[in-house]
Amino acid sequence: MTDASASAFEQARTDSQSLPVKPDNLTLLRLYALYKQGSLGDVQGERPGGFDFVGGAKYDAWAELRGTSQQQAQSDYVALVGELKGS
Numbered sequence: 001m002t003d004a005s006a007s008a009f010e011q012a013r014t015d016s017q018s019l020p021v022k023p024d025n026l027t028l029l030r031l032y033a034l035y036k037q038g039s040l041g042d043v044q045g046e047r048p049g050g051f052d053f054v055g056g057a058k059y060d061a062w063a064e065l066r067g068t069s070q071q072q073a074q075s076d077y078v079a080l081v082g083e084l085k086g087s
Helices: 003-016 025-040 053-063 070-086
Strands: none
Touching (some): 003 025, 003 070, 025 053
16 A cells, blocks of 8 residues: 555545534445455454344445455545545
8 A cells, every 4th residue: 555545545534534414324334344444454253243233234344345455445435435525
């Protein structure tokens, strides 16, 4: 990862916390999954079970990105945050 892309990724993370409008739940899951894939790579650990519905949804969203490169996930994350800032 280049310094420029790392910087854009971290700036997008900061920007995502002060969006003009709170995204819907599906978009929030997409942001979460792209951030995790971009920062850690493929999903890790066991899927939460039981009544941890939020944890399960987050795990599933991240797992859907399995195989996506960290660079691609970072690029997609930056683009999505940019779209949300503009809306």
